[in-house]
Every structure is written in structure tokens, then in C-alpha cells.
Amino acid sequence: MTDTRRDEELLAVRDLVVNYGPIRAVSGVSIGVHRGETVVLCGANGAGKSTTIKAIMGSVPASSGSVHLDGQPITTVSAALRARRGIRLSPEGRQVFATMTVEENIRIGAHQLKATDRNTRVEELFDTFPLLAERRRSRAGDLSGGQQQIVAMGRAMASRPRLLLLDEPFLGLAPIWIASVSDAIRTVQAAGTALLISEQMARPALELADRGYVLKHGSIARRGTADEVRSMALAEEYV
Numbered sequence: 001m002t003d004t005r006r007d008e009e010l011l012a013v014r015d016l017v018v019n020y021g022p023i024r025a026v027s028g029v030s031i032g033v034h035r036g037e038t039v040v041l042c043g044a045n046g047a048g049k050s051t052t053i054k055a056i057m058g059s060v061p062a063s064s065g066s067v068h069l070d071g072q073p074i075t076t077v078s079a080a081l082r083a084r085r086g087i088r089l090s091p092e093g094r095q096v097f098a099t100m101t102v103e104e105n106i107r108i109g110a111h112q113l114k115a116t117d118r119n120t121r122v123e124e125l126f127d128t129f130p131l132l133a134e135r136r137r138s139r140a141g142d143l144s145g146g147q148q149q150i151v152a153m154g155r156a157m158a159s160r161p162r163l164l165l166l167d168e169p170f171l172g173l174a175p176i177w178i179a180s181v182s183d184a185i186r187t188v189q190a191a192g193t194a195l196l197i198s199e200q201m202a203r204p205a206l207e208l209a210d211r212g213y214v215l216k217h218g219s220i221a222r223r224g225t226a227d228e229v230r231s232m233a234l235a236e237e238y239v
């Protein structure tokens with residue numbers, strides 16, 4: 001018997017429509033992410049990237065269409081339950097808990113693990129993200145944007161997700177921090193975690209990706225390998 005699960009997509013979004021009242025933000029989007037794969041969703045401001053990511057996480061409802069994780073429908077499942085099933089989001093604007101330390105932020109991310117596993121996981125994260133270990137006792141709000149991005153990713157990785165959603169991880173970062181966040185993303189990839197990255201600044205994200213989609217006015221305008229999407233994005237000035 002062949003192992004069809006290996007070929008099956010980890011995340012399958014089909015014909016997703018999201019309306020905000022009378023505004024249609026996402027209009028029939030179909031995307032897939034395989035196990036261990038990195039996929040970029042790029043497009044201009046307002047194209048519908050964040051809304052697609054939020055609908056996958058379950059923080060905005062799908063008006064129609066479906067979302068499956070590992071072949072199981074999760075379209076109407078709460079965000080909390082999706083997190084338990086292995087999807088985690090590092091949101092646009094990082095949204096770290098500014099008055100808490102880096103370690104406290106990471107511990108919050110680990111809350112769904114068994115109590116006996118939490119300390120081990122937190123130490124594992126400090127081993128894999130040395131930049132977090134260096135700032136372990138710093139207030140998260142005192143860190144630079146790039147450092148906060150890595151805190152947000154560490155917090156999301158604390159529960160060992162199978163799929164990590166990154167919404168605009170490079171937004172507003174200086175080149176040196178783009179390089180550090182790229183390194184942190186490579187660490188996530190090395191752990192075997194699948195990634196879906198929403199990014200207006202497509203170039204650094206596509207350098208890390210296997211495949212990409214280009215969203216325009218709420219619909220998928222293009223799709224292809226990272227190289228193909230990079231050429232399209234260059235021609236259309238997304239990068």
C-alpha cells in the first residue's frame with residue numbers, strides 16, 4: 001500500500017472567501033502547503049494577505065470555502081483549537097507582550113504543553129535561538145523590531161507547531177535584522193516545521209521559500225516556484 005498521507009497537503013485552502021461586512025477582502029483563494037515546505041504569499045498592500053492568514057488561523061471567519069489541516073476540515077474550528085492541532089501565528093506587527101520579559105513571552109507560547117514538558121521546551125528554544133537566550137531577561141518592549149520578531153517567532157514555536165504562519169515578518173526591518181530574521185526562519189525550517197509567510201517585501205521571503213503565490217485584489221494572480229514568483233514579482237515591482 002502506498003503512503004498517500006506523505007503526498008497529502010498539510011494545509012489545504014480551497015475557494016476561500018472572506019468578507020468584512022460589505023467588503024470582500026479574499027475572493028476564492030486556493031493555496032496548499034506540504035509538510036516541511038515553505039510557501040510565500042506575496043502581494044501589494046491591501047491584496048488580502050493578512051486576511052488569508054487570519055482565516056487560516058481562525059481569527060476571522062471564512063464566508064465560504066474550506067480549510068483542511070492534515071486532511072481534516074477545520075473551517076469552523078476555533079483559533080484556540082487550531083493552535084492545539086498544530087497551527088501557530090506570528091502576527092503582523094509582532095505583538096509581543098511588551099512589559100514582560102523575553103522568557104515570559106516564550107513561556108506563554110508553551111502554555112499548551114504538559115507542565116512537565118514546558119521547562120524543557122523553553123530551554124530548547126533558548127538553545128536554538130541564541131539571540132533570545134542573550135536577551136532572556138530583557139523586557140520585550142525594549143528590544144528592536146528585529147529582536148521582537150524573533151521573540152514572536154520563538155513564542156509561536158514554543159508549542160512545537162506543524163505549521164507556522166508568519167505575517168509580514170520583515171516589515172520595517174533594517175537589512176541587518178532582515179538577515180537575523182532570515183536565520184531564525186532557517187532554524188524553523190531545520191526543525192521540519194512547515195511555513196506560510198505573508199510578505200509584501202517578497203525578495204527576502206522568496207529566498208527562503210520553495211513556492212509562492214501572488215495575491216492581487218483578493219485573488220491568486222500567479223503561482224509557481226520561488227524562482228518563478230521572484231521573476232514575476234520583480235517585473236511587477238513587489239520586491
Ligand SMILES: Nc1ncnc2c1ncn2[C@@H]1O[C@H](COP(=O)(O)OP(=O)(O)OP(=O)(O)O)[C@@H](O)[C@H]1O
Pocket residue numbers: 020023024025043044045046047048049050051052092200
Ligand atoms: N477589519 C477590517 N474591516 C474592513 N475591511 C478590512 C479589515 N481588514 C482588512 N480590510 C480590507 O480588506 C482588504 C484586504 O486587507 P488585508 O489586510 O488582508 O491585506 P494585506 O494584503 O494583508 O495588506 P497589508 O500588507 O496592508 O497588511 C483591504 O481592502 C482592507 O482594507
